[in-house]
Structure formats: C-alpha cells, structure tokens
Amino acid sequence: MSKVDVTDPVSQIREALLAAAAALRGSGPDEAGAAGHAVVAPNLERPKRAGQGDYATNAAMLLAPKLGKPPREIAELLGAELARVLGETLVSYEIAGPGFLNLTLSDEWHKDAIRYVLDSGEQFASGGAEHPERINLEFVSANPTGPTVVANGRAAAYGDALAKILIHHGHSVSREYYFNDAGSQIDRLGESVIARARGQEVPEGGYQGDYIVDLANEIPGAGDSNAQASVIAAQAITILLQQVRATLERYRVFYDTFFSERTLHQGSPSALDRAIESVRAGGHVYEHDGATWLRTTTFGDDKDRVLLRSDGAPTYFLADLAYMADKQARGFERQLLPVGADHHGYVARLKAAFQALGNDPELLEPVIMQLVHLVEGGERAKMSKRRGEFVTLDELLDEIGVDATRYFMLQSSHDRTLDINLEVARKQSNENPVYYVQYAHARIASMLKRLGPERVAEAVASAADWSSPADALHPSERELVKKLASLPVEIAEAAERRAPHRMTSYALELAQEFTAFYRDCKVVGAEPESVESWRIAVCVATQQTLALVLELLGVSAPDSM
Numbered sequence: 001m002s003k004v005d006v007t008d009p010v011s012q013i014r015e016a017l018l019a020a021a022a023a024l025r026g027s028g029p030d031e032a033g034a035a036g037h038a039v040v041a042p043n044l045e046r047p048k049r050a051g052q053g054d055y056a057t058n059a060a061m062l063l064a065p066k067l068g069k070p071p072r073e074i075a076e077l078l079g080a081e082l083a084r085v086l087g088e089t090l091v092s093y094e095i096a097g098p099g100f101l102n103l104t105l106s107d108e109w110h111k112d113a114i115r116y117v118l119d120s121g122e123q124f125a126s127g128g129a130e131h132p133e134r135i136n137l138e139f140v141s142a143n144p145t146g147p148t149v150v151a152n153g154r155a156a157a158y159g160d161a162l163a164k165i166l167i168h169h170g171h172s173v174s175r176e177y178y179f180n181d182a183g184s185q186i187d188r189l190g191e192s193v194i195a196r197a198r199g200q201e202v203p204e205g206g207y208q209g210d211y212i213v214d215l216a217n218e219i220p221g222a223g224d225s226n227a228q229a230s231v232i233a234a235q236a237i238t239i240l241l242q243q244v245r246a247t248l249e250r251y252r253v254f255y256d257t258f259f260s261e262r263t264l265h266q267g268s269p270s271a272l273d274r275a276i277e278s279v280r281a282g283g284h285v286y287e288h289d290g291a292t293w294l295r296t297t298t299f300g301d302d303k304d305r306v307l308l309r310s311d312g313a314p315t316y317f318l319a320d321l322a323y324m325a326d327k328q329a330r331g332f333e334r335q336l337l338p339v340g341a342d343h344h345g346y347v348a349r350l351k352a353a354f355q356a357l358g359n360d361p362e363l364l365e366p367v368i369m370q371l372v373h374l375v376e377g378g379e380r381a382k383m384s385k386r387r388g389e390f391v392t393l394d395e396l397l398d399e400i401g402v403d404a405t406r407y408f409m410l411q412s413s414h415d416r417t418l419d420i421n422l423e424v425a426r427k428q429s430n431e432n433p434v435y436y437v438q439y440a441h442a443r444i445a446s447m448l449k450r451l452g453p454e455r456v457a458e459a460v461a462s463a464a465d466w467s468s469p470a471d472a473l474h475p476s477e478r479e480l481v482k483k484l485a486s487l488p489v490e491i492a493e494a495a496e497r498r499a500p501h502r503m504t505s506y507a508l509e510l511a512q513e514f515t516a517f518y519r520d521c522k523v524v525g526a527e528p529e530s531v532e533s534w535r536i537a538v539c540v541a542t543q544q545t546l547a548l549v550l551e552l553l554g555v556s557a558p559d560s561m
Contacts, residue, residue, distance in 0.1 A: 009113040020081040053102035060099040071099025113485040117541040125488040129170030136332040141178040148247040153393040154372040157409035160253045161500035169495035176257045190233030197223030275322035284356045296352035338367040372418040400425040407434035440511035444543040445559035459536035476520040480513040
C-alpha cells in the first residue's frame with residue numbers, strides 16, 4: 001500500500017509527506033533549507049472543519065521560500081508527488097486557502113489502521129521515544145509533618161500518570177519520594193506533639209490540627225517530663241510516613257524508592273561533604289563572613305547561595321545539592337521533580353547547582369505545579385498543614401472515589417490553577433467526564449459479552465477480508481478510526497511536554513467519537529456479515545485503547561456500570 005518504511009498508520013502518511021517534500025526540494029529531509037537554515041518539518045493535522053479531508057498540511061507554504069513559487073502552485077506539485085508515493089492510499093487532495101493541502105485517504109487505509117491497533121494490543125503507541133532515557137521522577141515529597149492533603153493529590157496523580165506515559169513511550173522511569181526527616185521543621189513537629197500530650201498549646205510556629213493530638217495519644221511517653229523533641233519527632237515521622245504510604249497506595253500511587261534526607265547527613269564523608277567537594281573542585285565554592293557559599297550566579301542565579309552557615313550548620317540548599325548528586329551517582333540521565341507553586345523561585349538556583357555539579361541544566365526539570373481547590377456551592381475550601389485547616393486526600397477519596405479524583409486532578413494542565421467541582425465529580429451521568437469515558441468502555445464490554453467470545457474472536461480474525469470492495473465506510477467510522485490512530489502522536493506529545501492532561505482530553509474525545517459511531521452505525525446484526533465483523537473489530541480496538549489510556553491515567557476501566 002505504501003512505498004515508505006513506517007510503523008503506525010499516521011506515521012505512514014507523515015513519512016510519505018516528508019519524502020514528497022524532499023523530492024520537490026531536491027534534498028534529503030534533514031538537509032539545510034533556504035539561507036542555510038534547518039528545514040522545518042511540515043504539520044500533518046486533522047482539519048478543524050468537516051469536509052476538508054482526513055488530514056491537512058502546511059508543507060507547501062514552508063517550501064515556498066526554497067522553491068521561489070507561490071504556495072498554491074507548490075501545493076499542486078506536492079499533491080501530485082504524494083499521489084505517486086502513496087498510490088491508492090491517497091484518494092484525492094485539495095488545495096485550500098493560501099496553500100494548505102487537504103488529503104483524503106482510502107477506506108483501506110482506515111481498515112489497515114484498525115488492523116494495526118488490534119495487532120499492537122497493549123503495546124499500541126508504545127516505544128516511540130527517539131532517545132530513551134533513564135529518568136528519576138521525584139514527586140509529592142511533602143514534609144512528613146502532617147497528613148497527605150488535596151494539593152499533594154494533584155502532584156501524586158500528575159507524577160504517577162507522567163511516569164506511566166514516559167514508560168509507555170519507551171523511557172526507564174524510577175518513581176521516588178524524598179522525605180525531609182532532618183531540620184528545624186522536624187524539631188517543631190516533636191515539640192508540637194509533646195505540647196499536646198501535656199495538654200498545652202503548641203509553640204509558636206508549631207503544627208496544629210487534630211492529627212497532632214492523635215500522635216500525642218499514640219506515641220508512648222510523649223507527655224513525659226523528660227521527652228525529647230527529636231525522639232518524639234522520629235516516632236511521629238514513622239507513623240505519618242506509614243499513613244502517607246497507605247493513602248498514596250489507596251490512590252494507586254506506588255513508589256520504587258523512599259529516600260530519607262537524614263541519610264545525606266550520615267557517614268564520613270557524608271553525601272553533603274562529597275557534594276561540597278565536588279563543586280569546590282570545579283572552582284564554584286568560596287568562603288565569606290564565616291559561611292561557605294556556592295557561586296550560583298555563574299550559572300544564571302540572581303544571587304549566590306549559602307551551603308554551610310557561619311556556625312557550620314548545613315542549609316537545605318546543600319541537602320538539595322547532595323540529593324541531586326546522589327541521583328546522578330545512581331545513573332539517572334534526567335531528573336524530573338514536580339514542585340509546588342510556592343517553589344517558583346527555586347528553579348534557577350536548582351538548575352545552577354545542577355550545572356555546578358558538571359551537568360547539562362536541561363537535564364534537570366523542576367515542573368511547577370499550580371494550586372488545586374475544591375469547589376462546592378461556589379466556595380473554595382482552605383488548606384494549611386500548620387493551622388489544621390485542610391482537606392485530606394483520604395477525605396476527598398471518601399467523597400468522590402479514586403477514579404474521579406485522579407481524572408479530575410489530571411484534567412487541566414499542571415501550570416494552571418485547578419478547581420474541582422465536587423457536585424459534578426459525584427454525578428453518575430454524562431456531565432461527569434470520567435463517568436462518560438468509563439461508560440463507553442463498559443458499553444463495549446457489555447455488547448461484546450452478548451456476542452460471545454467466539455463471535456468476537458472470529459470478527460477480529462477476519463481482518464484479512466476487510467479489503468473486500470463492499471460498503472464504503474460511514475463518516476462516523478472514519479472519524480473514530482482516525483481518533484484511534486492518533487494515539488501514538490498524543491502519547492509522544494504528552495511525554496515530551498510532560499502533559500498527562502492530554503490523555504484525559506484524548507480519552508473524552510475518543511469516547512465521544514465512539515458514541516457517534518454507535519449512534520450512526522449498527523453493529524450487532526449489521527449486514528452483510530463482513531460489515532458486522534468489521535464493526536465488532538472497531539469496537540474491540542476502541543475498548544482496548546480506552547482501557548490503555550485509562551490505565552495510563554491510573555483510572556479503572558470497568559466492564560459494567
């Protein structure tokens with residue numbers, strides 16, 4: 001069908017387009033273009049309006065400066081070259097606007113696309129990473145000084161879904177939770193628990209909330225006169241960390257590593273000592289006013305940063321430096337760390353420290369997560385771990401369930417503030433997007449169950465007969481197939497842009513395309529039998545793809561609702 005060596009069906013068309021453009025340009029697709037500039041790859045997109053073909057490209061307009069001809073004239077030449085390359089796969093082409101080229105593909109291409117989806121199985125859209133990397137993805141990493149709150153839930157859903165997407169795309173990913181079990185905030189936690197155990201108010205800057213009272217009641221001897229804040233804090237951290245793990249596992253978030261900050265302070269030399277010596281060897285450390293400084297301004301920071309205070313005490317920044325060095329020593333090529341909106345000022349200093357360790361700063365990605373709010377009756381709930389005015393993630397899971405919580409947490413881009421409408425999230429109707437997507441999966445499962453496994457297997461196996469000339473595909477069939485075929489591109493975009501929310505959009509759009517197909521195209525009982533078989537196979541491919549995308553989101557794919 002095609003004269004180009006490709007993988008998925010959309011890549012087939014994309015590669016043919018690149019080959020046709022190169023033929024007109026008179027150079028290979030990777031050679032320099034006009035004025036010595038690199039050639040810009042043309043777009044291959046779905047047209048925004050119906051009736052404009054299956055795909056559209058701006059290739060002619062990009063070729064115009066090189067060829068010195070009007071874009072519409074180039075579009076005509078490009079269409080003819082594509083027809084030569086693709087043969088019967090390209091039914092027709094049309095020139096639109098200033099030089100866009102709209103392409104209409106054959107029914108056979110659409111049928112081949114379904115074959116590809118079915119044959120790929122759970123590996124559909126996988127392994128597309130051009131340069132697979134070993135990635136450390138550290139996320140949530142909230143101080144173990146309180147329960148897991150709703151804001152942590154957004155970071156947890158984001159990090160876990162991103163890890164799944166990156167792995168599916170072909171990368172090796174290790175999920176890591178870094179817990180701060182050293183420093184002054186730990187002392188305050190111990191002091192707060194002791195105060196509550198003695199029936200006293202917590203000290204200034206301490207931790208409020210009923211959970212502190214619960215810790216005071218659970219830790220033996222917390223109210224004794226000789227109770228030491230560091231000892232009580234260590235026990236409190238153990239309890240809180242167990243609770244954090246239990247909540248996150250309930251949320252379907254599992255980690256490969258829980259990393260203790262305290263371990264960076266241990267040993268001789270410690271990881272902190274080794275980190276200082278590493279940047280000192282690079283000439284980036286100096287002493288001033290009795291303190292030890294890292295010259296981060298060399299690498300674009302707005303001011304230099306203290307590593308050791310004048311009393312010799314290490315700063316949190318030194319722990320960050322040592323932790324990045326530790327990840328590097330463990331062989332991770334890239335470090336991803338989603339952080340809260342209040343960490344925006346940390347990005348430049350972290351990248352500077354990473355570069356001072358001798359690394360490419362582009363391989364460190366602090367991803368800024370914006371705030372999340374729960375909305376009910378038009379009002380937002382306030383959250384503060386210190387004051388005790390917060391909603392825990394467990395409370396939200398009790399209220400709307402794991403599936404709705406994860407889906408809603410991932411609906412918006414991480415760099416936008418997120419409002420979760422609890423009233424919509426509770427609904428068992430099409431107004432609730434996660435319900436709508438899951439219902440599409442369940443509807444297919446129910447239909448396939450009625451047909452029976454033998455009939456379904458026969459329909460899928462009859463793929464070889466789909467090329468028979470009978471019955472042109474309905475427009476709703478074609479649209480559903482193209483949405484299925486677009487998953488490899490969507491996975492690649494979600495992985496490269498660190499954007500799991502693209503998968504929620506894709507899942508909803510796929511469910512909508514299936515609903516239109518199911519409305520317009522009779523499946524069970526369609527005649528002739530070859531048409532019924534084809535449509536059953538389309539349903540199987542859709543169910544398989546919905547299940548795959550929901551799995552990437554950490555959302556269940558029920559067979560009944």
